[in-house]
Amino acid sequence: MATLKDVAREAGLSVGTVSRVLNNRGYISEETRQRVSAAMEQLHYQPNAMARSLSKRSSSMIGVIVPSISHPYFAKVLSCLESAAHEENYQLLLFCSQGKVSREEEYVRVCSSNRVAGLVLCSGSVKTGKLRNFGFPVVAFERHLNEADAGVECNNYEGGELAARELIRAGCRKLMCISGIGEVSMPADVRREGFLDVCRTHPEVEVQEFFCSPEHLEDLNYFPELKRFLDEDPDADGIFAGSDMIGIQLMSELGRRGRRVPQDVRIVGYDDVNLAQMTNPQLTTIRQPVEEMARECIRIIVKAAGGQSIPSRTMFPVSLERRGSTELADCIIK
Amino acid sequence: MATLKDVAREAGLSVGTVSRVLNNRGYISEETRQRVSAAMEQLHYQPNAMARSLSKRSSSMIGVIVPSISHPYFAKVLSCLESAAHEENYQLLLFCSQGKVSREEEYVRVCSSNRVAGLVLCSGSVKTGKLRNFGFPVVAFERHLNEADAGVECNNYEGGELAARELIRAGCRKLMCISGIGEVSMPADVRREGFLDVCRTHPEVEVQEFFCSPEHLEDLNYFPELKRFLDEDPDADGIFAGSDMIGIQLMSELGRRGRRVPQDVRIVGYDDVNLAQMTNPQLTTIRQPVEEMARECIRIIVKAAGGQSIPSRTMFPVSLERRGSTELADCIIK
DNA sequence: TTATATGTGTTAAGCGATTGACACAAAATG
DNA sequence: CATTTTGTGTCAATCGCTTAACACATATAA
Numbered sequence: 048m049a050t051l052k053d054v055a056r057e058a059g060l061s062v063g064t065v066s067r068v069l070n071n072r073g074y075i076s077e078e079t080r081q082r083v084s085a086a087m088e089q090l091h092y093q094p095n096a097m098a099r100s101l102s103k104r105s106s107s108m109i110g111v112i113v114p115s116i117s118h119p120y121f122a123k124v125l126s127c128l129e130s131a132a133h134e135e136n137y138q139l140l141l142f143c144s145q146g147k148v149s150r151e152e153e154y155v156r157v158c159s160s161n162r163v164a165g166l167v168l169c170s171g172s173v174k175t176g177k178l179r180n181f182g183f184p185v186v187a188f189e190r191h192l193n194e195a196d197a198g199v200e201c202n203n204y205e206g207g208e209l210a211a212r213e214l215i216r217a218g219c220r221k222l223m224c225i226s227g228i229g230e231v232s233m234p235a236d237v238r239r240e241g242f243l244d245v246c247r248t249h250p251e252v253e254v255q256e257f258f259c260s261p262e263h264l265e266d267l268n269y270f271p272e273l274k275r276f277l278d279e280d281p282d283a284d285g286i287f288a289g290s291d292m293i294g295i296q297l298m299s300e301l302g303r304r305g306r307r308v309p310q311d312v313r314i315v316g317y318d319d320v321n322l323a324q325m326t327n328p329q330l331t332t333i334r335q336p337v338e339e340m341a342r343e344c345i346r347i348i349v350k351a352a353g354g355q356s357i358p359s360r361t362m363f364p365v366s367l368e369r370r371g372s373t374e375l376a377d378c379i380i381k
Numbered sequence: 382m383a384t385l386k387d388v389a390r391e392a393g394l395s396v397g398t399v400s401r402v403l404n405n406r407g408y409i410s411e412e413t414r415q416r417v418s419a420a421m422e423q424l425h426y427q428p429n430a431m432a433r434s435l436s437k438r439s440s441s442m443i444g445v446i447v448p449s450i451s452h453p454y455f456a457k458v459l460s461c462l463e464s465a466a467h468e469e470n471y472q473l474l475l476f477c478s479q480g481k482v483s484r485e486e487e488y489v490r491v492c493s494s495n496r497v498a499g500l501v502l503c504s505g506s507v508k509t510g511k512l513r514n515f516g517f518p519v520v521a522f523e524r525h526l527n528e529a530d531a532g533v534e535c536n537n538y539e540g541g542e543l544a545a546r547e548l549i550r551a552g553c554r555k556l557m558c559i560s561g562i563g564e565v566s567m568p569a570d571v572r573r574e575g576f577l578d579v580c581r582t583h584p585e586v587e588v589q590e591f592f593c594s595p596e597h598l599e600d601l602n603y604f605p606e607l608k609r610f611l612d613e614d615p616d617a618d619g620i621f622a623g624s625d626m627i628g629i630q631l632m633s634e635l636g637r638r639g640r641r642v643p644q645d646v647r648i649v650g651y652d653d654v655n656l657a658q659m660t661n662p663q664l665t666t667i668r669q670p671v672e673e674m675a676r677e678c679i680r681i682i683v684k685a686a687g688g689q690s691i692p693s694r695t696m697f698p699v700s701l702e703r704r705g706s707t708e709l710a711d712c713i714i715k
Numbered sequence: 716t717t718a719t720a721t722g723t724g725t726t727a728a729g730c731g732a733t734t735g736a737c738a739c740a741a742a743a744t745g
Numbered sequence: 746c747a748t749t750t751t752g753t754g755t756c757a758a759t760c761g762c763t764t765a766a767c768a769c770a771t772a773t774a775a
Binding site: 048093094095096097098100101106108111115116117118119122123125126129130133138139140141142143150156157159160161162182266267268292295296298299300302303320321322324325326327 | 382427428429430431432434435440442445449450451452453456457459460463464467472473474475476477484490491493494495496516600601602626629630632633634636637654655656658659660661
């Protein structure tokens, strides 16, 4: 492949000058610019990103670690991150931890090896001291910060509140709250708190709590657990699902049991993945502004790369997307 | 960050020796190995992948271009690719073309800039001459080869045949064939051919063809088109959906119209994304062995990186996954 | 007419590794 | 004892690009 030197020779210029053109430094005449780009064209020159990164001591790559790629929520996050990164001329180095801490740690090392400009951590939580001083910022996406340098999250407490109010508004009295993740200090925890706090102000409603184990982030199969929950509490009339995936599977299972949504039981999901609009009825859900959140992550990393200081915590609002699973009227017209 | 030099100093060895340990070249005593790894530990040394790549003139990164990340099919492909790449100690550089050729071409250039070990192209098709001689192999995933160096695909013709036979077996006589992509020389084309060829051998069945426009790969919303199709041909009793996403939305829309699946109309999807098992009824579909296909892609690139020659075309078999959307009996028991 | 701004070239060091040539031990083998 | 194998060190070049220092033009402004 052609190198800078070749381009310089072809253009009849020195390497220094060509490099100046590429990096827009110092004074360059229009004519020189033309000659350089002509030569680059001629030779199909592609600057060697490795060499550049080596020189600059940092690359234009951003690491991303997700627990699962095929989970629609993370697929959406990934998609938004890619789009935001592209706008800033960064590339994504993708890693899937499958929820395993050992893989997470390995991937953090690989990121460090590759001198990424930053790391977006959507997965678990590497423990104390493992993250600091890697020379690049670590941004936690919808995770508790632990050792990250910054956190981007949405208002999960408010999300829980919205869900509870929606079910109560629709007339539900016997509620179920199914949390996606059982571990402590996860976003799902805060959602549950918001939900339960609202319920407590309504003495007429009654709530049962259930927990799905976190390993289902990968296989996405919540059916066995959901069946158990529904067996245990068969006549709930309103269910808050900790994620849309739980909500969708819940509707499918309820259908199999002959319970109609929303006539017999109403469901509120969480995340607003695009699948939530592809079920019948469509799933009412708490929407996270994932696009904005992803953009913020990238912006933080770009800022840090530019030597600027970064906000340690950014919180985004959520909103209720009312659809057919809580409102009969919404079932009719699409 | 610590460099090789630092490690050498810390271990009381020379740079050459340490490099030998890292790359397992020449003779090294056990004691030296110990001292090196102790020093690396001490200094939290992470070899600089940029420097290494520059020296070796190739990196351990593999580029992947998909048209959409949030599409469950590509999310699955991506997930399998990541897993396979990890096994071979490669990393994934992720790009989303959104179906735009201009972005594809840009991304191919970025890959070239980054001296990737290879590129897996799951998206569209960069035209003549744009791909050859980049210095790394381009593997087309479920795409026609055009200018790629290798292709990995599954037997789409057989998939179409299987779908037709399944619907006919179930007693359907008035079929619809909805192709996901209208363009020529796409895998969906071959699927349709297989489907139609089988239908032709059954004079008692009648088929209507429909085409969805390819832009829905990104937004995933096929509803408007599907509604039109169903309006046009409201009494079909068997539908072959060109992809599971089409199949799922079809079932949702049919539900809204009061048509029962599988009693009134039977559906066969394509791909077997995990969502196909989360609907009610579950979706019968043609399964692609995506895991194996992804592994093959990575293997091809690793082979090429090792200087070996690579197969220009690899085809995998598909299989029918019979579920509730074509078989009433399968609706009852999960 | 000085100064200052603008445009270009040369040179050399550095980024952090890899790699090969060569030298020189000590240990194992014949 | 001579030879081969094993283990380590030194040195220098290379990968392709960035960047600073310095020199030398010409053009423009004060």
